[in-house]
Amino acid sequence: MSLALTQLKLSHFRSHKASEVSCDSRPVAIYGPNGAGKTNILEAVSLFSPGRGIRRASAQEMTRRPEALGWKLTGLLQGPEGAQEIETWSEAGAARQVKINDKSAPQTKLATLCRVIWLIPAMDRLWIEGAEGRRRFLDRTALSFFPNHAENALTYEKTMRERNRLLKEQIRDAHWYKALEEQMATCAAQIHANRMATVTALTEAQQATTTAFPIAELDLQETEGESPLTAADFKEAFAESRSRDIVAGRTLVGPHRSDLYAAYIAKGVPAADCSTGEQKALLISLILANARALAERIGTPPILLLDEVAAHLDADRRAALYDELTALKAQAWMTGTEDHLFDALGGRAQYISVAEDGGISALNSA
Template identity: 70%
Template sequence: MTSLALTELTLSHFRSHKLARISCGPLPVAIYGPNGAGKTNILEAVSLFSPGRGLRRASAEDMTRRPEALGWKVSGLLNAQDQTHEIEMWSENGSARSTKLNSKPVAQNRLAELSRVLWLIPAMDRLWIEGAEGRRRFLDRMALSFFPNHAEASLGYEKTMRERNKLLKENVRDPMWYGVLETRLAETGAIIHENRVQTLAFLSAAQAQAETAFPTADLELIHAEDAMPSSSADLKDAFEASRFRDLAAGRTLVGPHRADLYGVFTAKGIPAKDCSTGEQKALLISLILANARALAAQIGAPPILLLDEVAAHLDSTRRAALYAEIGALGAQAWMTGTGAELFDSLAGPCVHIEVTENNGASQSEIITSV
């Protein structure tokens, strides 16, 4: 199995980091330090080496270091497909992010052909008990890891839906205006739906085939409507049939944007939303690991994992089990915690980095690299 790893990382005026250089090779990285020191900012920078807006879904302007607000730059060396690729990303004066791959300007979605990055952050801890939008985003992030076309389909769908919703709000009734938009919505919506269905199948298989210390989840894609039309032709018919109802509501009421992810703790038969906080966290970890295993089988290399403060929610036995699974998978994991002791059971070679805060600036120091 080939390796996928970010071996060098440089941050310049990114968030709290004025300048940080991390050389870690293909090894796992354990980052520790007090809250607010800038640990998560490093993980956010790594998350930019995959399509999308990163683990915080922040704008390029929000990522710049304050108060200078000069702009920022993130660069690194990515080992992928048995080659080393130089990737640079930057923003100047709040402008949209620019990307270069091996010194050539590229669209950021181009990174999907090289890199897969999965993450678990504290903001996801309430995934099962909050609104459907967060669960759709969680599912779509997993779908994107398997299907690079998912990002383009999602962006196209959202843009077209905004145009259709504008017509609805303005009470436009001419069917000619809706026909073209609904055709585009149906084409991209069918891709989104199929990618989600296939993603759940991949996750289910990966959970069933693995021996893991973490509980498995039965997952189902549900919709506000009784059923989600699966073909573009059926979905187009559904948009047309719902048009008068949508006019009354002023928005589109049918389609993949109305989907939800329903999860059940398999062993107990309890909906994930009714599980304890610890069980909900364990289910999330299980799904991230299943996503990683399924990807490794599909593309021949495990993805890069970003696990922010994940150890704080686990007892020593579960922490050891998590680290053992990461090691068995062969994935490069970037992990954060408040203390070095949280990574005591991390076996094998790894890089330890201590992050501190000094006069409003984050400072990172490689403590051990073995």
């Protein structure tokens, strides 16, 4: 059974004062001029998964101005577990809350119900900028496979901040570090295992299909040689690095220092040295591989969010992308400035035009 968001209501969210979308499990093509509010719809859909959405914005930043009353999103999710009514909202900039079928729930619960992956223009420089962005990309991908990944990552980051505080205060007594490093080591081992399994899943999914997009060679790299594998290994590594960490005032070993390496296999060229178009094509290939791997693993593809993806592809590549999306039976929400960018989809998709009038977005089903 396909996973699809078949109803979406936006209230005081970004440029949308009161908007509503009704659709089925086919791809959703959203078109309109720049600034009309297209990406805001994708951001709303991304908030049906854990985290801060495609823009990594705070709850306060998402509220519509000038009212600044807060915002609310309501959606009907159809999936293997049946229909789920999901609400998420923020009042006056407070942390967002979630209800599932009218019962309060933690954000982490969304990871088990709604797998959402995305490709947005801000990711176009993924291969040439810092490792932090690549770790974030890998962790979002890992979260789609392992719903507990975010919880492990959050616990690791929180505990590491406490350890870093001790390091900056030049605390040398090992007893202060023991409990923190044990918790960090447990989370670090799980984070590393999830990332490695994700790299393997993406690699196998790319090799198992014929695609119009380039296949990427992937490798999880560490800043200092081989990575520890088990919780005991990480615990030992943290203890051994403690004196260096005190000098640096921060933790120098661990999964927060890893990097994702990618290369264009057919050309034998690192992704960082590829052309802009090739880098984009590699990203699309990985997003499609992620979707195929999930479909194989859990029986249904994820919801895909592809912001302005068509604008960077020629007509043949656009048609190939649409063919692969429909073959996946994935609900893909896509944006573009012109409706003709989606001509190759024809009746395989549903269409929404977005316009802006006086700072308020308005939707029309085409």
